[in-house]
Amino acid sequence: MWPVQPLGPPAPSKVTHHLPTAPPKTNFRWLMEKVVIIGSGCAGLTAALYTARANLRPLVLTGRQPGGLLTTTTTVENFPGFPEGIDGYELMVRMQKQAERFGAKVKFGTLEAANLSHQPFELTVDGESVEAESLIIAGGASHRHLGLESERKLENKGVTYCATCDGALPMFRNQPLVVVGGGDSACEEALYLTRFASVVYLVHRRDTLRASRIMAERTLSQPKVKPVWDSVVTEVLDVKQDKVTGVRLQNVKTNAETILDCAGLFVAIGHVPNTQLFRGVLDMDENGYIIPRRGAATNVPGVFVAGDCADRVYRQAITAAGMGCAAGIEAERYLATR
Secondary structure: OOOOOOOOOOOOOOOOOOOOOOOOOOOOOOOOEEEEEEOOOHHHHHHHHHHHHOOOOOEEEOOOOOOOHHHHOOEEOOOOOOOOOEEHHHHHHHHHHHHHHOOOEEEOOOEEEEEOOOOOEEEEEOOEEEEEEEEEEOOOEEEOOOOOHHHHHOEOOOEEOOHHHHOOOHHHOOOEEEEEOOOHHHHHHHHHHOOOOOEEEEEOOOOOOOOOHHHHHHHHOOOOEEEEOOEEEEEEEOOOOOOOOEEEEEEOOOOOEEEEEOOEEEEOOOEEEOOHHHOOOOOEOOOOOEOOOEOOEOOOOOEEEOHHHOOOOOOOHHHHHHHHHHHHHHHHHHHHOO
16 A cells, blocks of 8 residues: 655645645655656646546656646636636646545655666656656646846846746835746736736847737736837846846847846746656657657657647647546556556
């Protein structure tokens, strides 16, 4: 019997169930699993639901962010079945409870190494050994950074990648804030920050947003949002103190530089797939997205992929869930032929 994990602190939402938190270290050796799922976002938990209903008792490893990036989103308006929208954290909690109902085991853990050269696959998770007959990779993606030294230096000192996580902090209230990006995520960040900021500057390297039409219109019609077109951040400033006080901007058309005073920089310029451990083993494109050969199958038999680590086009919660469904079904069929 898989050991029951202790509950962590209450979830910051109206639901009482919560996503896993790190348990104390143990000394037991994990037994071989039929299905191990890397990632606990929409793709991973949907794969867990399907394989659990097939009586395979999948093991879901959460990674460093249980529930995935959707837990940092406030209202999700485009997931079918929720006409009034649903909090992203609550949606992931519900998906986890549904998978657990059928026997899925959700475990806080981060994959450190994977040997896919033979069966069973050998995985190292937080220093412990896990053997798996099949593997579903649904590790999602991480926030893309600007790549500035000043950005790294001031991370958590005014530079952040999640408005819903940090926007309500006292240091940002009634202050001018900057959001970098032009997609749906950047628009959502900017709109959320209008609850707290005196003004939100939306800095984008083009002269139009690439967000969906409804998100772009909603954002640009908000009086507190001020677009800064054709510009990029070249430096994050911390004049005379160890926190963000402004950003240096460069116009991409004229090369003119300006300084914009602000108390925080929120970076929303896309994501990087969490696939580094599988480079050189699984087929990937130049950006690190895993390339399926057929359906959810990869070039390694018994290894399947789902969600944002394989999807550079749609990157939606519902498409991730659909890919998780496909991966779960294919893993079930693969195991049935062994």
